Amino acid sequence: MKKGVLLVNLGSPDSPEPKDVKKYLGEFLMDPRVIDVPLWARTLLVKGIILNTRPKQSAEAYKKIWWEDGSPLIVLSEQLQEKVQEKVDFPVALAMRYGSMTIKKGLQELVDKGVEQVFLIPLYPQFAMATTETILVLAEEVRQEHFPNLNIESLPAFYNNPEYIKALSESIKKSLAGKTYEHLLFSYHGVPERHIRKSDITNSHCKPSDKIDCICCKTPSPAHEFCYKHQCKEVTRLVAEYLNLEDNTYSTSFQSRLGFDPWLQPYTDRTIERLGKSGIKNMAIVTPAFVSDCLETLEEIAMEGEEIFHEVGGKQFTTVPCLNTDDNWVAFLANRINEWSKNTVEV
Structure with missing residues (x-):
């Protein structure tokens, strides 16, 4: 056939x-x-x-x-x-x-x-x-x-495929070569917390309301096959491991929320603001939920995100392109x- x-x-x-x-x-x-x-x-x-x-x-x-x-x-x-x-x-x-x-x-x-x-x-x-x-x-x-x-x-x-992690990590390394940054933010597209619960095939494992350090994301479970939050956090962990990033120099956040229901946290816009207020002057941001640059990466992150960072005292805001045609x-x-x-x- x-x-x-x-x-x-x-x-x-x-x-x-x-x-x-x-x-x-x-x-x-x-x-x-x-x-x-x-x-x-x-x-x-x-x-x-x-x-x-x-x-x-x-x-x-x-x-x-x-x-x-x-x-x-x-x-x-x-x-x-x-x-x-x-x-x-x-x-x-x-x-x-x-x-x-x-x-x-x-x-x-x-x-x-x-x-x-x-x-x-x-x-x-x-x-x-x-x-x-x-x-x-x-x-x-x-x-x-x-x-x-x-x-x-x-x-x-394919979030944890070694070939994919290598491709993403090498693209980040190439994009940031020769540039100084104090913090690398991994920003993923947000989803409502209820989506995580609905996708939990065990009906008991995922607890998306654990805002930052989600214990269930670290505990092996069949639920991880369909758990968006776990998979995002795992990409961050694997890329940080590949690039030998030091603790506290990178973090994960979620962007593009809509409406008033609880969405995955921490939120990207608030995280950018917090980093700037904490004294971070140079930061970089990568968006691994997208493989092609689009409105969410080119406008929401590269334009709005940079504006937020500058408003709170940040200086250098570097956006890592998506994989595109890497x-x-x-x-x-x-x-x-x-x-x-x-x-x-x-x-």
Whole structure:
């Protein structure tokens, strides 16, 4: 059976204009795995409040980071697709969970090339309901409705894969070479605490309300396979170990919270503020939940984060780029694809 690969990233509005941003936000925020409340409440919140207030503000943010070629996330993902394609012998397609580059279009592109077995790669190192899970669920729904004869397998979360840790660590080392910094902050995209509890397959292990030093994250458990907080903390630990970072020179935080429910803590904006007020003059920040630079890294961190740091007395704020099209990252993906090909049983 002919094999193919589908890379899937988050997505982007078609343009930074409010109408396109509103359409994109509507699809994104109405996903029950992003805002996991009853439909009536989600509809009231998203369509009754957020989409009447946020699109214009978000459009201004997108305009700040929009490239001549389009959305940075889309452009960088397309470049990644091209580089991975050069290293494997199977067709490699690209899709987005939200927006016009749909998973259905990506699968159709592969099917049109005769593909019958698909290796789906969610471009997220850590598992979360609002990232990996929603991609896998939608892909299966699309397969059942439109491609019932297609076989789809997926790459599990790879947060602790030594090859991935090496790629991330070396990219940080390269980015910070020759630069002075007193603290390295690992900022991950935030999720509501309830997402951690819902993903706990043991129904008893995860305690996301432990704000910083989460004991359950350090205690071995089957729950860790789907625990976003554990996986984020493990990336920090493994990278710090690889780079021989000294204690108290690095930490973990979570960004991009929405609404009033408890989200994973500590929060990135408050952590940046605290570091600046504590006397840290030079800090660096890396965002390992993202593999492609996007609104959250280019505007929320590189612009808003730096502004917060300077306001409290900080001087040098260095943002480490995402892996984007890093050669080690491309090699990691190509190796996973080739391993899948060798281990896949013909059906």
